[in-house]
Amino acid sequence: MKHIQPFQVFPIIPEPLSFLDTLSRNLWWSWQNDAKELYKRIDPKLWEKSEQNPIVFLTNTPKERLEELAVDGSFLAHQKRIRDNFVISVLQKLDKPDSPFQHNDNIAYFSMEFGIHECIPLFAGGLGVLAGDHLKAASDLMLPMTGVGLLYKHGYFRQFLSQDGMQQEEYPETDLYKIPVEKALDLSGKSLYVTVNGPNGNIRARVWKLSIGRIPLYLLDTNLPDNPPEIRDITANLYPANQNKRLAQEVLLGIGGMRALAGMGIFPSVVHLNEGHSTFAGIERIAQIISKHNVDYKTALEIVPRSTVFTTHTPVIAGHDVFPAEIVKPYLESYKEELETSEKEILSLGKPAWKDSEGQFSMFILGLRMAQYCNGVSELHGSVARKMWSHVWPGKPVDEIPISHITNGVHVPSWISYEISLLLDRYLGTGWNKHPWDPAIMNRIDGIYDEELWHVHEMNRTRLIRKCRELMIKQYEKRNTPKMIMNDVESVLDQDALTIVFARRFATYKRSHLLFMDPERLESILTSKTHPVQIIFAGKAHPKDQEGKDLIKFVIRFAQKPELRHHLIFLENYDINTARILVQGADVWLNTPRRPFEACGTSGMKAAINGGLNVGILDGWWCEGYSEERGWRIGKGEEYFDSEYQDNVESQALYNVLTDEVIPCFYDKKSNNYSQVWLSKMKESMKMAMQNFCSHVMVSNYTKHCYVSSAENNRNLLLNSAAEARAHSLQRERLRSLWKLIRIEPPKRKDQGPFRVGDTVNVSTEVFLGEIIPEEVDVQVYYGRIHSVDSVTDGKSEGMIVEENLGNGCYIYSCAITCSDTGRFGLTARVIPKGDDWIKNTQDFLTWA
Structure with missing residues (x-):
């Protein structure tokens, strides 16, 4: 059958209970025990049978039961308590005088999966649940965040086991009328659609909106009647095994997601890429900045990474998608004209740094080259990731690889039991779950x-x-x-x-x-x-x-x-x-x-x-x-x-x-x-x-270490027709053309020792900078305990100053380092560019003695 026009019939809910329907349309209820108890109070057995899905639940609740509750004073008082909390927590206008963000700032959080609640089948496992907890905490903390993902026809599989214990999979179809999605609207008030170029024609997707407290989550869906079967199938399943379909999904998420935001007039000041699946968003963002702010490709490349956060979640190499460059090319074809650069230049953004990588395109490498703020998800994982990806920065000490860590956390109200929560209300006070990281509150648990x-x-x-x-x-x-x-x-x-x-x-x-x-x-x-x-x-x-x-x-x-x-x-x-x-x-x-x-x-x-x-x-x-x-x-x-x-x-x-x-x-x-x-x-x-491990702490750490500085970078780099970004671009080109001429001699110690704790070691070196001037670089002594004949551990750097200008681009640099501990140490010297972390960590801008 073709041209079927869908429509939905909703139950009649008495006016005094109309808030029940409003509440069911926002997943805020899913982390409010009091709200869940309200639904359960209507009919506890039906609530469980409905799999705690309020839309299904209200549809199946008898009209007579609703009419009975509409005049039940106790129930209406319970509902009012929740409605008042909903107004404050969700509807009240953001007006935080102490907020580090400006009124037009927006953080776009991209993820391939979101685990909000079991009735919304948009997740496979831990990555998705973490993303869901991230949005919930952002809502609690009143951050200006927007989520971007995909709406799957089947989602991840349901598991059942055969008689002998072998796992079987089934993929039930998602019923859109049982989940609280609504059509996203463009600036003219019409249903929003986006189009992405594909190898076999355009990929067209509808955009849906899911409300997570204060946070809107926009989901792209290719299951449209007018799309051919192969296009409709792109958002059929989460993590398809077929390489071409998986690439199409990731293109749709990244490029389509950015276009969906633009279609609603949202141009994020910060983009957070949750794993490598969404890193094509960076390429589309470059194109949008070029168009909106009239800058060139190289200038846009100075803006996008400085306002992008990239989180990696796995040290398992197979967990990072690598595609043949040939199948990536068709998706990037149109960007040659938009970015006014070559196909080779665009593909180089995702070219792996390992040997025999010709003809490959790595989503993780693209993420690294699109983001100044890169992090693992625990302290150990940060260390592992720095070793794992150190080849991207050859010659750089592993400890200085620009991948930090922010340890994951869990959304306490979503996971704590109702009984434990009530117990903590009594001993800690009713507002404890809004500040679970506060030791003054948490130490009351001892009582x-x-x-x-x-x-x-x-x-x-x-x-x-x-x-x-x-x-x-x-x-x-x-x-x-x-x-x-x-x-x-x-x-x-x-x-x-x-x-x-x-x-x-x-x-x-x-x-x-x-x-x-x-x-x-x-x-x-x-x-x-x-x-x-x-x-x-x-x-x-x-x-x-x-x-x-x-x-x-x-x-x-x-x-x-x-x-x-x-x-x-x-x-x-x-x-x-x-x-x-x-x-x-x-x-x-x-x-x-x-x-x-x-x-x-x-x-x-x-x-x-x-x-x-x-x-x-x-x-x-x-x-x-x-x-x-x-x-x-x-x-x-x-x-x-x-x-x-x-x-x-x-x-x-x-x-x-x-x-x-x-x-x-x-x-x-x-x-x-x-x-x-x-x-x-x-x-x-x-x-x-x-x-230490609640999602409020995690999101606060992202805000403190990544989001605030990213938003500031974005604002500053776009001021005055992107003057600062243009200056960065010119400086980068200058350094790129002249850096290969830099030479630095092995450092010399003025004192031969032996040294004792507290002594100083005076060091000097001769540096040839050519046309580069001292104000453009940092010359440093790098020292630490000797690990082998050609490496040190726990290395530290000490800045050197110009002691003498020898002329013709030659300088003598010197400094003194203090012996703070006993043992066998080694030192050398290096030259890096002056500037922020993005310019300092440029792959080619590092010269050792």
Whole structure:
């Protein structure tokens, strides 16, 4: 059938309850416990049956029930309380006199996926959930942010398991009428569409709007009746395996996303690229700046990177998209004229720096060349990323590679249990969740009575076990399981046993197999009569990852042993709802990645804010979060060359931690029905996670270290017809033409030593700058402990000054460095350009003695 005209019929909602419909259209409700309780109050069973989707829920609520509530004073008072909060939190005009942003500033946050709530299927895993938490925190903090993503027809897959434990995938179609999207409008008030050039004709997409509190999230959708099937299919699935389709998605996200913003009159002062998928946005932004501000390509190249933030989320090289340059060319064809530059010049922006990279186009490299502010997502990951990408800056010390870190955080109101939240309201005050990083507030957790905290935690664990039983019954019913086994399934898990959760993506480096390397020892741990333990597994493997699927299959088969059926289970279709229940009810959150491949990991943070204790490898965020007062570590952060040996060592370390420390601590109940040491660790874990690893802290760090300076750069560089940017461009061209002539002699020490702590070492060197003048460069002594004959560690630099002008572009530079520590040190000298970080980190502008 063709030319079908869609329309939607909404339920009649009595006028006194009209706010219920307004509330359902903004996902602000998803992180407001009071709002969710309001819907639940109408009909708790229907609320659960509707999968906590208020649009579906209101559609199915009987008219008589709504009319009854329309005259219920208690319900209307509850609704008014939420409406008043909604007005203040969402609708009230931004007017923060202390805001570092100006009224027209806007931060555009691009991501391939957004995990806001389980009823919005726009996410695959941690990257998307992190992006969703980012937008929620930005709304809470009243930042001028706009999200940009894609609207998927099928989204990521739903997982179900065959009888033998093999993962199967299904892709249910997203029903747009069950999610609160509305058509985005252009400046004339018409539905907004964008067009991007493709290899087989134009790619046309409709733009939708999703409201996340104060933050609008714009989503591009190619599933239009007028598009040919291959174009409609571009936004069919998240992360398609087909390389051409994946490239088309990333072009649409980056280029189409920027055009969608322009169509609404939004020209962001800051662009934040969440992973490399969206980095084509930088090329389109260059074109927009050229057109809007009448500058040339090289001048625009000075503006865009200085106001762009690029976050990388994985140290796994396969996680970074690289495409053949030949299939990228058609998408960039039109830019030759728009940018007035060559195809080769444009493609060079994404040309990898590694050997044998001819003919390749790297989205990560494009991101690096489009952003002054680059960061990993934990302290360790920042270090790993600097080593991983050091080849892009040959000759630069690894410690100076311009990739910093901002550790991820989780949105506390979205993940904390209702019961824990109510408990904290009583002890911390009702506004605590607006300032979870404040130690003056969080330290009040110490004053919570142990009995109360333990009682609430047991309620959460009980709910977890009840939900697990419900999910297991559904799983086994679909497989037509014999009644005898179904009877067992209905009573899996024990209300009082130590409950360990391992829930995450089933990739090999996550090492779910570590627990099973000594099956007999694991069985003895699980089936102890005095100190029983139970483990809940959940997670998806990528559809193309056979090794990951085999790991799931192994867990399923192990769990099918009759003696273990009550102690070890695997939950299908791990999603936000399942994750929420798991993190709220777990006693222990287990994480066993192969260091250093876990960039951050945020699920353990979510467990911690609910009082769960982490047991994990010192990788990702746990390197920063761990202390013996709040959890346990597996190993001491060692890294190995032999992965098989590493697995053997760390699996034994895991068993030892469980049997020698975790289990005895949990069951050390003495006269109480809880362990006081365990309760103490729970409180420390909660304080640690909320103060240091909440998304409000994360977004505040992005604001402080990236967004404010990016917005200032954007404003300043565009002032006076982009005068400053034009000056940067001219200076760069001058340095590029003259830099290769620079020579610097090995530095000479005026004092030969020996030296003692506190002594100074006077150093000088002769530098030939040619036509470059001293005001254009920094000459530095670089020194540190000798690591090998040609490198130093923990290097430091000390600026040198001109001591003598020898004429003809030759200068003597000198300085003195202080001996602050004992040991064997080495020094050399170098020349770098003067200026901001973007010019200082230019690949070719570095000359060593």
